[in-house]
Amino acid sequence: MRELEIAGRRIADGTGAYVIAEIGHNHEGVLEKAEELFRQAAAAGAHAAKLQKRDNRTLFTKAMYDQPYEGRNSFGPTYGKHREALEFGRDEYLHLAGVAKEVGIDFFSTAFDIPSVDFLMELDMPAIKIASADLTNTPLLSYAAKTGKTLIVSTGGGTMDEVRRACDTILNINTDLALLQCTAVYPAAPADLNLSVIETFRREYPEVVVGFSGHDLGCEASYIAYTLGARVIEKHFTLDQSRPGSDHHFSLDPPQLAELTSGLERIRQSLGSPGKIRADNEASAISKMGKKLVAARDLPSGHLLTEQDIACKSPGDGLKPYRLEEILGRRLLTPMLQDDGFSLDLLDTKPGGEAVLTATGSHEH
Incomplete structure (x- = not known):
């Protein structure tokens, strides 16, 4: 040493x-x-x-x-x-x-x-x-x-x-x-x-x-x-x-x-440290300027999600944009209003019974 x-x-x-x-x-x-x-x-x-x-x-x-x-x-x-x-x-x-x-x-x-x-x-x-x-x-x-x-x-x-x-x-x-x-x-x-x-x-x-x-x-x-x-x-x-x-x-x-x-x-x-981390004092800026996945427009229950239905918008206090592929091709179990953020519990499952994402106004942190 x-x-x-x-x-x-x-x-x-x-x-x-x-x-x-x-x-x-x-x-x-x-x-x-x-x-x-x-x-x-x-x-x-x-x-x-x-x-x-x-x-x-x-x-x-x-x-x-x-x-x-x-x-x-x-x-x-x-x-x-x-x-x-x-x-x-x-x-x-x-x-x-x-x-x-x-x-x-x-x-x-x-x-x-x-x-x-x-x-x-x-x-x-x-x-x-x-x-x-x-x-x-x-x-x-x-x-x-x-x-x-x-x-x-x-x-x-x-x-x-x-x-x-x-x-x-x-x-x-x-x-x-x-x-x-x-x-x-x-x-x-x-x-x-x-x-x-x-x-x-x-x-x-x-x-x-x-x-x-x-x-x-x-x-x-x-x-x-x-x-x-x-x-x-x-x-x-x-x-x-x-x-x-x-x-x-x-x-x-x-x-x-x-x-x-x-x-x-x-x-x-x-x-500082050679390890790349997110510091606690970065959280507010990342939340404010980051992006989350939201409904691009009002969507009815049962709607099959496409890229045109999903937008990336700030603040970044919800589902991260890299989760987009997990949402596409799934149906809504509940209506969504424009700018509602996607979550994990109100989307239908894909064929084969995979766990799927849902849409509400709640957020992932």
Whole structure:
């Protein structure tokens, strides 16, 4: 069965979307700003707030760590210093875990390296996110899978063979996996999204929850993703899209995140059940606009019914038109006035003694 749990929340084909507010480093290294992002994400209806965790000294080569990094989006003179300025440690994570518990939102993080997996495990995070860039990092995938935590894996920039290799690596160890279609373009245009891949993932992995990590602008693609079967929806989240930083400009702000969560719930309700039924609240409209079989004109007792004697008219509170053949060729046992509805007890029987229909003003419901 295609389902998993994160912090006690069940995610399956029959549930609503599990919405992750990807804060990343949009807190800009300021704990108070991160706390406000958590509170706003919860108020907007998100189920989880997510950060990113890196062990920067071991993650980057010395040359990359020390390379100059200047410009509007920089928080330090080198790329390494920039990353360190945005990194939270144990104290900040513990504080934010308390905030998440207070406001009723799940809290976990992306692990970019093995030391970060260990860091998140020490805090007993309910899930671990793996970024698109690590889809081919089978040592990290294997290490994270062995924690037993739910893994949420993005697939941006990957090929189907790379997705298969990643899934094989994880599923041989841990079946609690959410596989997210993603495009590593920031922001992604509609033509970049390839949402049909969601259906491909669902066909190839019938036991795996599938989702969408969107770098697109707005909510529309997430709505389409849900209708295609995505049950985890991840969107970047900010308090101010104009702030410096590489992610703010394509992130949702609080009103947009609220629209996303409410819109996804509307879509869940709209999709409803795959079984075609007549709902109770359809009955009055069907009765008013539907048709029943009635006498086309005044008819005497003993009359042999032909097509010219029978009409289909509204309201549809009587014998349905598909019963026409059961009436034709039978004789009336009582007179009928024009527009009287046919019923089952006042028609003569056909040769052979079959039960037949009759004509009165009574109605079949």
